[in-house]
Amino acid sequence: MDPKLSLLLVICMLTGITANKYDEFTYNGFKRSELYLDGIAEITPNGLLRLTNTTRSQRGHAFHKVPLHLKNSSDGNVYSFSTCFVFAILPEYPDVAGDGLAFVLSPNMELPGALPKQFLGLFNSTNNGNSANHVLAIELDTILNIDFGDINNNHVGIDVNGLRSINAATASYFIENIGEFKNLSLISGEPMQVWVDYSNLEKKLNVTISPMSVPKPSHPLLSSFMNLSSVILDTMYIGFSASTGSSVPSNYVLGWSFKMNGQAGALNLSSLPSLPSKKHGRKLASLIIWLSLGVVVFITITAFSIAYIIRRKARYAEVLEEWELEHRTHRFSYKELFKATKGFREQNLLGVGGFGRVYKGELPTSKTEIAVKTISHGSKQGMREVVGEIASNSQLRHRNLVQLLGYSRRRGELLVVYEFMSNGSLDKFLYDTSKPTTLCWSQRQNIIRGVASGLLYLHEELEQIVVHRDIKASNVLLDGEMNGKLGDFGLSRLYDHGSDAQITHVVGTFGYIAPELTKTGRATTRTDVFAFGVFILEVVCGRRPIMQQESPDLHLVDGVWRSWRSGVILEVADARLEGDYNPKDVELILKIGLLCSHPAPAARPTMRQVMQLLDGDLSLPEIPKDGRGEELEES
Template sequence: MRPRKLLVSFFFFIFLSSFNPIVSAENVTFDFSSFTLRNITLLGDSYLRNGIIGLTKALDVPTSSAGVVIYNNPIIFYDRESNITASFSTRFSFSINNVNPSSFGDGLAFFLSPRNRTLGSSGGYLGLVNSSQLTSNKFVAIEFDTRLDLHFNDPNENHVGLDIDSLNSIRAEDPILQGIDLKSGNSITAWIDYKNDQKKLRVYLSYSSFKPEKPVLSVDIDLSDYLKGLIYVGFSASTEGSTELHQIENWSFETIGFLPARPSGKRVGLVFAIAGPTFFGVVLVALGYLSVQKLRGIRRQMSFKAELVACPREFSYKGLKSATKGFHSSRIIGHGAFGTVYKAFFKSSGTIAAVKRSRHSHEGKTEFLAELSIIAGLRHKNLVQLQGWCVEKGELLLVYDFMPNGSLDKMLYQESELGSLLDWSHRLNIVIGLASVLTYLHQECEQRVIHRDIKTGNVLLDGNFKARLGDFGLAKLMDHDKSPVSTLTAGTMGYLAPEYLQYGKATEKTDVYSYGVVALEVACGRRPIERDDFKMVNLVDWVWGLHTYGKIIEAADKRLNGKFKEEEMRKLLLLGLSCANPDCAERPSMRKVLQILNDEAVSLDVPKIKPSLSFSSGLPLNLDDIVSDYMNSSSMCEIRIS
C-alpha cells in the first residue's frame, strides 16, 4: 500500500475506533532480586539454592547436564483487537564458572517460547533443542555460548547470538571486544531490549550494574510473528563432558507498549468535538510531509547511485534476494566489518557469488562507499574480485567472487578439527600471497591503501588455496607523501599494533604488525590471544619467549607432525617477530618482507629479548594494560621503547 493511502487508512481506523471502545492487553512487569519457588518452574537439572538458580549440575567431575527455569505465568505480547505487539525489556545477572578452566562448554540462553515444558538436550543444544527433533521446539533466544560448535556454525567459543527456532544464530558477536569474557566466573549483568516500533533487538553486557551505551549485539529483526499467543519466558543451559556451572542471580522483566482502555460512551463525543479540527490538520500536514520525504528519498538514491557510476555492474535487489534465498540464515558464510556475507547462487547463469549486506542502511553507507571506492580501482591476483553492487530497498550490497575454501581462520582452526589440515606448502604460499598484495596496496597503487583489519578471518582462500585479501570496510586511502591522520581505533584485538591502540594513527606499519601476527598464526596454528589456565597468552609474547631461549622452532604447529622444512619455518617465525616488533621503526616494509620470503633478501636480525613498551611514567605496557587501555581510555600518552 502506498504511504499516502496507508496514512489515510490509519487515521480512518482511529476515527472509527473512537466509537468502539477497546479493552487492551495489559503490560506485564516482575522483578526478582532473589528467587523463590513461588513464581518459577524448574526443569531438568536446575535447582534453587540461597535465592540463586543453578541451571546445570554443580559437580567437580565432568558431566553432561541440561536445566531450565521458566516464569510460571504466560505473557501476552500481541493484542488482536488493537493489533499491537508489545516491546519488552529484561535485565538479569548471571555467572559462568568452572572448577576446571580447560573444560568450558556449552553456555546458557534467555528464551521466549510458546511451551512451558521446554527442555532440550545437553551439550551444544543449550537445553533448548532436542537432539533427535531439531525442529520441534519453537523459540526466540539470546545465547551466551562458551564453546565453538561447528554443527551450529559458531564463530568462536565466546559469543552472544540471536537464535530463532534454530541454534544457527541469525547474528553473533564476540563480547570480548568490549572487555566481557563470558567464562570469567564474574557476575555479568545483561540487558535485552526489543523495540517493536523500531524492529530492533539489542543486548548489553557489563560487569557492573550500569548499563553501557554500546550494545554487544544489535539486530534489525521483526519478532511480532514469533510473539503471538501465550508466551513463556525463562533460561536454559547445558554442558557436555564439562564442569561448567551456570547461575542466574536476579531477574526483572517488563512488556511495554499496550494502550490503556479507551474512554467510554459519553466522553467520546466531547473528545471528537475538541480533537476533530486538530485531527484533520494533522492529516494534511502528515500527507505533505510524506510527499516531501518521498521526493527527498528519490533524490538521495539518485545521488548515491551517481557516485557509483564508474564501478562494476549494478545488480537488482530482487535478483540478489532470490540468489540468497531471501538472505536466509542458512546461506550465511561469514561476517565482516561491513556486515554479513551470504552465499548466492544465480540459477540463470549457474554461477556462485558472495554477497555482503550492510548491517545498517544509513550507518553503513560510509563503510559501503569506502569499500566500493577502494576495491573498484584495485587489481591484484591476491585480492577478492568485486563483481558489482546494489542500492535498493534501503539496502547496501556488494557482490564478490565466491571463495570455495572460505577464510584462513576457518582452515587453520575449524576445518582442522574435522580432519582437513592446511599443509605447509599451502601455508607458505598464503603468507607470500598476502605479503604480495600488501606490497601492492602500500607502495604500488596510485594512492596508498591502509587496510587496518588484516587478520586470518579476512584472508580468503580460492579453490587452489591461494590467499585473497578482502573486507575493505575499514580501509583508508592516503597519498604517498601525506602523514597519517589520527582516527578512531578500528580493527580486531590481538592484531592491533601498540602505537595504534594509543594514538589511533593508521600507517602501513600498523598493517605490517597485523601481518606479523597472521604469519605467526600460520606457522604456529595458535590464535593471537588464547586462554592458558587462568590468564590470557599473547602469541607474539609466547613465540618471542621461545626465541629468547633458542627454541623458536618449538613454536611450529604440532599438527604438522614435522612435515615442513625447518629453515622455512624458522624464517617465517623470525619474520613474524620482525613484523610484530613493538618499535614500529624496526618493522620492515612489506616489500622487504616479500623479498625475504622469495629469498631475494637476507632475514632481519631479531633481538633475543622482546623490546618492552612503556608509558612515559615508566609503567610497563603489558597485554592486560593494552586491553584495559583500549577498552577504557581515550587519553594519548607518550610511548618510548627501552
C-alpha cells in the first residue's frame, strides 16, 4: 500500500475521523478485482456475484477487500452505517428450499472453521453462539432449523455471534397504500432489495426488504434496539456468506452499496446484471431461415416431426389432471426420471418393498443423486389422495427426515422422488452379514436420537400432527456420515392438533404395531411411540422384532421385559458390540425402549419427553418388574 495512503488511514483511526474515500462504495455489478472471494464464490462474466453453485455441502464468501474502521476511538461507540444490496435465490427445483445466505460483518474474511449446510458458512457446532466471534449477520434463511429456534423456512433474522436470531420475521414488505405487510418467497428466483441501517444515536438496527421494483418501504421488517459496541471491533470486514447442503440453490448478489455516517447510495437498478434465464427464445436467424423455406418443404418436415414426436411421447406418456395443480408440488417429467435411472434398469435397483421398487438415479442437468420409488395404483381417487399426501410431506424440512423432492405420474403408475442416501437402510447394517462394518455404540445412539428428533418434529412442531405409521429399521436411511433419517412416508397421515385420528385400516409392519391399534383402528402419536420403542430395542439388541421360533420369547419386546425382570437386561445388547459401551447408557436407552413400547398407551412418553430422557433433562420413572410403569408428567 502507498505510504501516504497508509499514513492517512492511521491518522483517521487515531482521530476517529473516517475518510469518505474508504467508508463508502457502490457496486452496480461486480468485477473480480473488487472483492475477496473464498470457497465456491465467483464473479460471472456479466458481473453477477454468485456465492454458491450446484456443488453440495460447500460454502462461498465474498468480502469488500478494504477493512472498515467502524468505531469512534474517542468514546468506543460504533459509527452509524447503512447498506443496500439486491439478491436472488434460484432454487434447484421449484419450491424446494436450500440453505440461504447472509450479509455479514466479521473481524476477518476467511471465517475459519465455518461449516456449510445449516451454518450458512458462518460458524460451526463448536463456536456457534460464542461471544468471541464478534460477528453480526443478517440471515435470509430458507430452511426451518429447530436447533437454532427458526420461526419458519422463509424468514429474515438478525444474528449476533451465532445462528439463533435475536429478532426474526417472515420475509415480507410493507405496502404503503394499504398499510400492511405482504409476504415474499425468498426462493421465488426474483431479485429483492435489502436495506440494513444502524443508528449510533438511537442504538437501533433496522432491516427492510422489498421486491427490486418496489422503492424502500417506510416501515422496516425488523427493528431492534441494540448497542453494537460489544460486538463490533475497531476494524471489520463486510460481505456475504452462503452455503449448500442436500439441496443446491444458486445464491446471487446483483449490486451493493455501503456508507458510513450516512445513507447508502441508491443502486442503478436498470444497469444491474441479469440473472440466468431458463427460457430460451428462438434466434432471429433461425426464424428467418424457417420463413424462407418453401411451403412444401415446411409441411413435409412438420409431418415427419409430428410423427416422430408422437412415437417418442408414446414412450414417455404421462397424465396431468386439473386436481394436481392445487397441490403445488414439484412434478418431474417421466422422461426426466427415465433418463435419470437409465431406463429403470436392474443395475440401478436399490431394493424391493411392499409398496414398490426403488431405483437410484442422477438428474441429467444438475447431476443430483436421487432415489425413485415406483408404485402401481389403479384407483383414480386413491391416486389423488396419495398425491395429496406427497404434497403435504414435501413441505417437511428436518435434518433427520429424508427429503421428499417431488413425484411423477404415468398411466396407473406413481413415481415418488427422494434425496439419495448413500449408505442405504439401517436394517442392512443390523442384519446383513455381508456388511463388513458393525455399527458401534455411539453410532447407534446417534441414530436413535436422530429418529427421535425427526418424530418430535412430526408430532409437535408443525401446524398439523403427522403420524408416520411405519417406523422400523428398514425405513431409517443413513447418509454418508451415518446419520439416521426417517423416510418412507407412504403410510403417513396428517390431522390437526387436538383432533381425533380417523379410524382407518390397520397398516404398518407386524412386530411394530401397537396392541390398541388392532382394536380401535386409530393411528395416533402414541402408536408411533410404540413402534419407536420397538425400533430402539431393535437397534440396541441387533435383533428383529419377531425373533426365531427357537427363542424363549417370540417377540423382542417380551424378551427384553423378561431380561429386565430377571435383572440381566444388559445381556440383550448386541453381542457384536463386544461390550464396548457405557453400561449405564445402554441400560437407560433399553428402559426408554421398554417405556415407549409399553402395552398401555397412557404409560408411554411423548416424543418430547423421549428427547428429554435422552438428553438427561427428565428423570426416568421407575419401571416395575411386572412391566406396568407409571405415567410421566408433562414437562
